[in-house]
Amino acid sequence: MTPEYDPEFDFRADAGGGDPDSRSATLRRYHRLAWSKPLPDGTDFILSDGGSRGYLRRESEGRLFLLSSDTIHRTFARHLKMQHIVSALPADDREAALRRGYRMGGMILFPGVRIDRKHTINQARGVNRKLEDRFDLALECIRRFYDGQSNPLSEVLARYADFFALFGSFKGYVDFWLLQDLVSDDYSTVEFWADFDDFTGSPLPADLESYLDYRERMLSFVDARNARIAESVAARSSN
Numbered sequence: 001m002t003p004e005y006d007p008e009f010d011f012r013a014d015a016g017g018g019d020p021d022s023r024s025a026t027l028r029r030y031h032r033l034a035w036s037k038p039l040p041d042g043t044d045f046i047l048s049d050g051g052s053r054g055y056l057r058r059e060s061e062g063r064l065f066l067l068s069s070d071t072i073h074r075t076f077a078r079h080l081k082m083q084h085i086v087s088a089l090p091a092d093d094r095e096a097a098l099r100r101g102y103r104m105g106g107m108i109l110f111p112g113v114r115i116d117r118k119h120t121i122n123q124a125r126g127v128n129r130k131l132e133d134r135f136d137l138a139l140e141c142i143r144r145f146y147d148g149q150s151n152p153l154s155e156v157l158a159r160y161a162d163f164f165a166l167f168g169s170f171k172g173y174v175d176f177w178l179l180q181d182l183v184s185d186d187y188s189t190v191e192f193w194a195d196f197d198d199f200t201g202s203p204l205p206a207d208l209e210s211y212l213d214y215r216e217r218m219l220s221f222v223d224a225r226n227a228r229i230a231e232s233v234a235a236r237s238s239n
Contacts, residue, residue: 005033005237007230011102020102021069022055030104031056031069034229037236040172055112065163068112070122072135073101073222075215079132081204085211100219105226108135108177115159124156130199136218137203139182140190146170152199178232181224193217 011020011027020027032047039045043060047067050057055068075097076082086094100106110121119127121138130152131137141153146169151157157164167173171187174180182191190196194205194214205211 005233007226010099031109033233039166040168066113067109069107070110071106072108073106074133085208097215101222103226104229105222111160111163119156121156124153128152132203134203136190136193143170178225178228181221
């Protein structure tokens with residue numbers, strides 16, 4: 001692995017006790033390393049520091065995108081409705097799960113500037129009770145958005161349609177962000193981390209057994225994506 005990239009780095013380590021998405025300098029640098037690469041149409045997607053205007057920026061042909069980091073992993077460690085389940089687990093078990101999540105495989109970028117004072121994608125998926133901030137459900141919304149289907153995030157995804165247009169298709173989006181382990185081989189379906197009820201019921205695990213099953217599926221995805229990102233960074237560093 002390149003000396004400037006450690007796939008096992010825990011981004012809490014340099015966040016000073018704050019949110020790694022905004023406070024970890026290493027995470028910001030790794031985002032630039034991982035995602036400054038060609039888009040599906042061959043156009044370079046080069047990220048630079050956003051300065052006072054945002055977290056990271058991508059500007060090309062007069063189009064500016066200000067992007068912010070967000071976590072993919074969701075252990076519900078602080079979710080009030082899940083405390084009766086999560087708190088039953090030993091502290092070292094909960095810490096081990098967070099440690100797996102706060103690597104590069106558990107992080108992604110979305111547009112970070114509010115439009116018309118409405119929620120960003122990060123904010124919308126965090127407050128929507130049909131998702132409860134689960135990324136597998138957010139990816140299903142993105143899949144339906146590319147297919148022109150209604151979904152719980154339709155309004156916010158439409159506000160950032162120019163961002164999703166960069167990737168051309170759902171397959172292009174998945175391949176760019178190295179999310180292949182969360183979709184079927186033909187990209188037609190999302191491999192959910194729990195039984196999917198078409199957004200009709202609660203997305204929260206109902207008991208300890210279902211929670212542990214959900215968490216392991218989610219973290220196994222993070223592990224697989226973490227390896228994909230490391231391979232991608234190494235391949236481009238050697239060229």
